[in-house]
Amino acid sequence: MTPAPTRDPGHLTLALPKGRILEDAIALLSQAGLPLTMPEKSRALRHEFPGVTVLELRNQDVPVYVDLGVADAGIVGKDVLIESGRTVYEPVDLKFAGCRLSLIREVGADGDIARVGTKYPRAARAYLNARGIPAEIVKLSGNIELACLTGLADAVVDLVQTGSTLRANNLEEVDVLFHSTARLVVNRAALKTRRERLRPLIERLRELTSQ
Numbered sequence: 001m002t003p004a005p006t007r008d009p010g011h012l013t014l015a016l017p018k019g020r021i022l023e024d025a026i027a028l029l030s031q032a033g034l035p036l037t038m039p040e041k042s043r044a045l046r047h048e049f050p051g052v053t054v055l056e057l058r059n060q061d062v063p064v065y066v067d068l069g070v071a072d073a074g075i076v077g078k079d080v081l082i083e084s085g086r087t088v089y090e091p092v093d094l095k096f097a098g099c100r101l102s103l104i105r106e107v108g109a110d111g112d113i114a115r116v117g118t119k120y121p122r123a124a125r126a127y128l129n130a131r132g133i134p135a136e137i138v139k140l141s142g143n144i145e146l147a148c149l150t151g152l153a154d155a156v157v158d159l160v161q162t163g164s165t166l167r168a169n170n171l172e173e174v175d176v177l178f179h180s181t182a183r184l185v186v187n188r189a190a191l192k193t194r195r196e197r198l199r200p201l202i203e204r205l206r207e208l209t210s211q
């Protein structure tokens, strides 16, 4: 493996997820003083701004890039962070992208739960184990609620925000595993080597989200 080039301690590398978090993340980081704008629609995956590089990633990869120090900091949902099992420093609750991870079934379903579909197998396993439910977990990638509707699973563990997906598909929330919002995550070594950049950013984000 080629060793990573030594990076200028005055330069920040940020891991941001494409998808629904990106626009709010860029807006908040700009308010906090970073010279960022929404990247133009293109196939470019790395975006350069004065003193800041933005890596555009899948949500699940943000904790990996930050934990392994390729990115100094990042923004990701608490749901993805919990599921990743990585213990990155998480100094600010950014309070957007609010939702909850819930156990969902068809309205009125009351049989045993033998199989659960989810994009969150680790969180689902912990929840089911804690309740002594020996269900099989099937890892799915999207439109998770379909697993309930088609009989692929007796229940699903998925995100709920407005509840409109549930209502449109005759589903109900049986239990809430946890609530989630977007978080700033920071690499612990970078917190020391890039202290001058990261400390003011953390402070400003705390002020902006009134913590």
Ligand SMILES: Nc1ncnc2c1ncn2[C@@H]1O[C@H](COP(=O)(O)OP(=O)(O)OP(=O)(O)O)[C@@H](O)[C@H]1O
Pocket: 017, 018, 019, 020, 021, 057, 058, 059, 060, 076, 077, 078, 079, 080, 097, 098, 099, 159, 160, 161, 162, 180, 181, 182
């Ligand atoms: N309906 C929702 N309302 C509010 N926040 C949500 C909602 N759905 C997801 N989120 C939050 O936004 C994050 C990103 O969601 P998004 O839909 O962009 O991801 P995705 O496209 O499913 O992920 P992937 O990167 O795996 O393709 C989630 O991890 C969660 O924290």
Ligand SMILES: O=P(O)(O)OC[C@H]1O[C@H](OP(=O)(O)OP(=O)(O)O)[C@H](O)[C@@H]1O
Pocket: 141, 142, 143, 144, 145, 158, 159, 160, 161, 162, 163, 164, 165, 166
């Ligand atoms: O309660 P609601 O406001 O309806 O939001 C919940 C829906 O939003 C997310 O799906 P998303 O739109 O990201 O699609 P996905 O299933 O492909 O991830 C989540 O997986 C739910 O399906």
